Amino acid sequence: MRNSLLFTALLLALTQLAQAAEPEFSGPEPTAAQAQQWLDEGYLPRQQALTRAAEQLASRSATLCAKPDEAQLQATRQAWLATSSAWRALDGAPAGPMVLARLGRKIDFRPTRINELETAINGGPANVATQGLGAAEYLLWGDNQPKAQLAKLKNPARCGYLQQISQQIATETHTLDEGWRIYREQLGAENPFFRRNMFSEHVNLLIASLTGLGKRMPTADAVSAEQFVEWRSGSSKAQLLAQLQGAALAYGGISRQLQADGHSALDQRMQQTLASAQSSCGQLPANLDKATSAARLGCSKAIQQARKILQDQVAEKLDLTLGFTEGDGD
Amino acid sequence: MVMHAPSRRDFLRCSLQISAISLLSPWVKASEPAPTLLSAYWGETVNGFGAINGKVVDLPSRGHAILPLPHGEAIVLSRRLGVWLARINWQRGELLQLADAAFDRHFFGHALLTPDTSTLLTTENNDDTSAGLLGIYEAHTLKRLGEIPSGGIGPHELLWLVPGKILAVANGGILTLPETGRTKLNRGAMNPSVALLEWPSGKLLANYSLPDKALSLRHLARASDGTLGIAMQAEYASASQHRDAPLLALLPPGGERLILAEQPAGLMGYGASIAAVGNEFLISAMRGNQLARWRSNGSPLPALAIPRPAGIASRGQQAWISSEEGGIYQYQAADQSIQRLAGYTQQKWDNHLVIAT
Numbered sequence: 001m002r003n004s005l006l007f008t009a010l011l012l013a014l015t016q017l018a019q020a021a022e023p024e025f026s027g028p029e030p031t032a033a034q035a036q037q038w039l040d041e042g043y044l045p046r047q048q049a050l051t052r053a054a055e056q057l058a059s060r061s062a063t064l065c066a067k068p069d070e071a072q073l074q075a076t077r078q079a080w081l082a083t084s085s086a087w088r089a090l091d092g093a094p095a096g097p098m099v100l101a102r103l104g105r106k107i108d109f110r111p112t113r114i115n116e117l118e119t120a121i122n123g124g125p126a127n128v129a130t131q132g133l134g135a136a137e138y139l140l141w142g143d144n145q146p147k148a149q150l151a152k153l154k155n156p157a158r159c160g161y162l163q164q165i166s167q168q169i170a171t172e173t174h175t176l177d178e179g180w181r182i183y184r185e186q187l188g189a190e191n192p193f194f195r196r197n198m199f200s201e202h203v204n205l206l207i208a209s210l211t212g213l214g215k216r217m218p219t220a221d222a223v224s225a226e227q228f229v230e231w232r233s234g235s236s237k238a239q240l241l242a243q244l245q246g247a248a249l250a251y252g253g254i255s256r257q258l259q260a261d262g263h264s265a266l267d268q269r270m271q272q273t274l275a276s277a278q279s280s281c282g283q284l285p286a287n288l289d290k291a292t293s294a295a296r297l298g299c300s301k302a303i304q305q306a307r308k309i310l311q312d313q314v315a316e317k318l319d320l321t322l323g324f325t326e327g328d329g330d
Numbered sequence: 331m332v333m334h335a336p337s338r339r340d341f342l343r344c345s346l347q348i349s350a351i352s353l354l355s356p357w358v359k360a361s362e363p364a365p366t367l368l369s370a371y372w373g374e375t376v377n378g379f380g381a382i383n384g385k386v387v388d389l390p391s392r393g394h395a396i397l398p399l400p401h402g403e404a405i406v407l408s409r410r411l412g413v414w415l416a417r418i419n420w421q422r423g424e425l426l427q428l429a430d431a432a433f434d435r436h437f438f439g440h441a442l443l444t445p446d447t448s449t450l451l452t453t454e455n456n457d458d459t460s461a462g463l464l465g466i467y468e469a470h471t472l473k474r475l476g477e478i479p480s481g482g483i484g485p486h487e488l489l490w491l492v493p494g495k496i497l498a499v500a501n502g503g504i505l506t507l508p509e510t511g512r513t514k515l516n517r518g519a520m521n522p523s524v525a526l527l528e529w530p531s532g533k534l535l536a537n538y539s540l541p542d543k544a545l546s547l548r549h550l551a552r553a554s555d556g557t558l559g560i561a562m563q564a565e566y567a568s569a570s571q572h573r574d575a576p577l578l579a580l581l582p583p584g585g586e587r588l589i590l591a592e593q594p595a596g597l598m599g600y601g602a603s604i605a606a607v608g609n610e611f612l613i614s615a616m617r618g619n620q621l622a623r624w625r626s627n628g629s630p631l632p633a634l635a636i637p638r639p640a641g642i643a644s645r646g647q648q649a650w651i652s653s654e655e656g657g658i659y660q661y662q663a664a665d666q667s668i669q670r671l672a673g674y675t676q677q678k679w680d681n682h683l684v685i686a687t
Contacts, residue, residue, distance in 0.1 A: 026568040094510065104509035105457075113433070128458070129433070200567070208513040321569050323514040330394060330410055330439050330486065330548070330681060 027199045027320045028257050035187035035195045038202075038253030039096075039180075046090040046246055047098075047173075047180055053083040054107075054170040057136070061166035065159040073150050076162075077140050081235055083169065084108075084133050085242040092213070092246025093206045097179025106172045108133045110229060114143070121161045131165045139165075141232040144225075203254065203315055204323045206247060210307035213243050217281075217288075217300040225289040236288050240281055244303070248274045254314060263317050270309050277302035366686035368396050368404055368420060369641050369652050371677035387418050387425055394439035394680060395487070397450075398687040405441060405450065405469075409680070410486075411508055412437035415452065415472055420686070429472040434458050435465065436508060440487040443469055444529075445494045453485035453499070457508050462501050464488065464532070478532030481525025483516075489550040491558065496535065497527045498581075500560060502546040517565055522547040524560055524581065524588065538588045540579060547579065547588075551604040551611060553626035556583035559611040564599030575599030577613050580628050591628035596620075602681040605642035607649050607663045614639035614651060614681070621651055621661065621668065634661070634668045641683025652679035 030038065060079040064072040087108055090098070098104075105128060112134035120130035129135075139162045142149045153159045186194040217240070218227045228236035251274060258267035281299040284291045315322050370393030393416070394409040402421030408414045413436060417427040431437055431454070438453040450467040454477065462480035467473060480488075482501025491498045503522030505515045520543045526535040540547070549561040557580055564575035577599065578591035591611075598617035605612050609626040620633035621642075638654035647663040656676035661668050 026570070091509075099507075099510060099515060102507065102509065105507075204513050205510060208511040212511055319569065321567060321572075323512065323517070 027196070027318050028261070029192060029196050030198060030253075030257070032188040032195065034253075034256070035198055036184055038198070038256075039184050039187060042093070042250040042252045043095055044180060044184070046086070046092075046249065047176065050083070050086040050090050051170070051173045051177065053079070053086040054166075054173045057083045058163075058166045058170040061136075061159075061163045064153065065156070065163045068150065068154045068159060070150060073140070073153065077233070080133070080136055080140055081233065081238070084137070084230065084233070084235065085238055087133060088239045088242040089246030089249075092209055092243040092248075093202070093250030094209060095202050095205055095250075096183040097176050099205065101176055101179060103172060103176060106132065107169045110134050112138050112232075114138060121158055123157075131168055133169065135165050136162060136169070137230065137232045141234075143232065199254075199257070199318055200320050202250065203310065203318070203320055206250060206254075207307055207311050207315075207322065209243070209247060210303060210310065213240065213247075214300050214303045214307065216240060217296055217303070219293060219297045219300050221293045223289050223293075223296070225287065228288050231289075234287060237281070237284055237286050240299075241278065244274070244278050244281065247306075248278070254318075257318065258314065261317065266309075266313055266317060270306070270314060273302070273306045273309055277306050365643070365645060365650065367643060367650055367652075367658070367683055368398060368686050369677075369683045370394060370396065370406065370409075370680040372680055387420065387423050389416060389418075389425070390414050390428070392680065395441060395682045396684045397441055397443055398684055399447070400687050402686075404684075404686070405472075407439050407441050407452065408437050410437065410439045411455065411506060411511065412439060415441075415467070417472060427472055429467075429474075432465070432474055435463070435477075437465075438462075438484065438486055442488050442490065442497070445490070449475075451488060451497070453480060453488055455484070455506070460505055460507065462499075464497075464499065464527075478527070479534070481527060481534050481537050482523045483521055484546075486548045487550045489552065489558075491526065491552075495529055497529050498550055498558060499525045499527060500547045500550050501525055502548050502563075503543065504546055504565065514565065518544075518567060520544060520546065520565060524550075524558070524579075538581060540588050540590065542576075545576060545579070549601065549604045551606040553606045553609045553611060555609050555626050557581065557609075557626040559604055559606060559613075559624075559626070560588070561601035561604035561613045562599075563601060566599075572599035572617075577601040577615060577622055578604075578611060578624055578628070580626070589628060591624050592630050594622065594630045594633060597622050597633065602640050603642050603683075605644040605649055607644045607647060607661070610663060612642050612644070612649055612651075612661065614642055616640060616654065616681075621659075623666075631666070634666075636668065640679045640681045643683040643685045645685055650683060650685075652683045654678055 057079040060076040064076045109128045109132050113129040117130045117135050120126040225231045230236045230239050255267050280302040284295055372392045392409045393406045395407045397405040403419050406416045413431045415429045418425055434457045436455045441450055441452040448469055450469040452465040454463040454465045456463055462482050462485035463477045464480050465477050466475045480499045484502035484504045486500050486502045488497055488499045501523045503520040523537045523539040524547055525537045528535055544565045545562045546565055547560045548563055551559045560579040562577055564572050574595045576590045576593045577597055579588045580591055581588055597615040600617040602614040602616040611624045613622045615622045616638055619637050621636050621639050622633045623631035636659055639651050640654045641652040643650050649661040651659040658671045658674040659668050660671055
């Protein structure tokens with residue numbers, strides 16, 4: 001918890017702001033019911049899906065270590081895939097406590113640092129790069145050597161390490177249960193601070209997520225498998241689609257607001273663009289490095305188009321002040 | 331988490347964004363020595379490249395500040411949250427060396443050489459604690475030697491106040507994290523400052539801030555009379571507040587606090603870069619489409635219209651200004667004139683422009 005001081009200070013500052021005289025703000029202010037509905041439909045289901053999947057991964061890892069055979073390895077890999085997809089879906093539109101708690105850093109630090117991970121398995125120092133989904137993926141699939149991993153995981157120390165980091169992922173995700181409950185309560189509170197900031201925060205973070213998603217899809221003529229984040233498990237396409245699905249789910253609250261404000265045509269355009277991105281990326285082969293550069297470019301452009309509409313049109317219609325955009329030079 | 335720190339190999343293979351360096355056509359006036367201007371540029375398409383008299387330098391992502399070196403070389407910093415540092419030869423169009431950010435560190439887009447050019451200082455982020463840092467590198471090899479605190483959050487540009495002895499660091503005060511990219515996470519709770527650091531000890535000598543914490547202190551220049559000019563970018567919650575937001579803060583020689591320059595209306599609160607021409611400060615008010623000007627005592631001079639002004643490089647009583655819309659302009663302090671120059675490469679220039687050594 002070395003970073004706790006900074007974030008505690010930041011949270012305190014935000015709390016003080018909430019209690020201070022009302023700052024000038026722009027953008028929609030949802031009612032308590034509307035804000036909580038957005039959270040209940042667009043965010044909490046994704047958090048709950050992640051905690052369920054992470055519990056399953058922890059459980060499967062423990063079973064694998066107790067009985068390391070091919071069937072248990074496959075079951076654990078499936079649990080990893082489900083957890084990673086659930087995480088990507090949640091990260092598709094982050095909000096609330098997960099940002100300041102830095103859940104992504106804790107459960108999906110990339111790039112995976114193999115040398116440090118191997119050292120940690122053998123009792124060396126552990127750090128943020130030797131834990132989380134990336135580390136678990138390496139332990140389950142290796143570096144393009146999936147068939148060699150069962151023998152390796154029969155080493156109790158190695159499997160024990162997998163079990164330990166799987167449990168850590170489950171614990172970290174559950175740590176936020178209380179944070180989400182508090183955030184929901186704050187959205188319904190008499191003080192409008194969190195409701196007034198909801199659209200600005202959620203839209204900015206959705207833009208950031210779509211920007212990052214676009215960067216997950218290299219568009220050069222020649223690419224290698226290692227350029228895709230989850231290349232070891234071969235699941236990069238599934239993870240990308242999960243993230244898009246998460247973004248689309250979270251968009252629901254924005255959609256409602258646009259419609260209420262009389263911007264149905266824009267809402268429809270945004271929804272179509274998100275659907276188009278899902279379709280374009282969904283048509284890529286499972287092994288993304290086998291896709292043509294034109295197909296990868298099509299997927300990337302579709303994602304960026306969704307980001308662009310959100311940034312240039314939706315945010316403007318909602319009168320939101322954006323954080324740093326890709327166009328800002330600093 | 332969506333913005334990770336890929337390896338150097340990943341970057342060499344991925345052309346994710348436009349970024350490049352370009353040597354601009356070195357023609358200014360037949361009667362004057364021609365400056366060679368360097369700037370990064372960017373675009374929406376997917377392949378990065380740079381033009382040097384028709385040659386290109388590929389960079390992994392959008393570049394930001396440039397430090398010219400002798401013999402046609404330069405160091406280029408990746409834009410925040412950057413993960414690479416490059417040495418290039420702009421004369422030959424070659425990427426000579428690419429150094430990754432250290433583990434759990436990101437670059438913030440700016441750097442400075444020690445007066446003997448042996449050491450490179452970069453503004454960086456500690457991704458664990460989010461504390462601002464200055465990374466210390468051997469300039470020739472880009473080998474990382476260590477780090478010192480920057481005295482705040484989100485350090486951006488840095489400048490020698492006393493060469494080799496005292497550094498000024500503009501700590502923008504904005505919290506950003508790798509996993510949420512460029513999203514500002516502490517709007518409404520920012521803490522910008524200008525820190526004065528003793529070199530090489532890193533001792534914090536002074537830390538200046540403004541009462542209005544929504545004004546991010548980001549870029550630095552020094553007038554002939556020694557006044558430090560700090561270009562700002564407003565981060566108000568309401569878009570309408572940006573219209574007339576202050577762009578320039580000043581720290582006079584021996585001054586005990588920052589003072590705000592008198593602010594002309596309608597400059598839209600975003601200073602992309604700053605340079606000094608004698609005792610005059612120029613700020614590229616990118617969103618206001620003006621080259622804003624002040625005397626070093628903070629009194630404003632009439633702004634000059636330039637579409638989307640970006641980088642500013644000054645020499646003597648002249649300055650050159652790049653535009654995000656592609657143009658290059660020349661400013662003459664003597665007659666306060668601005669003219670668009672012909673014969674230059676058209677690119678979407680990044681926010682910083684330098685004159686090659």
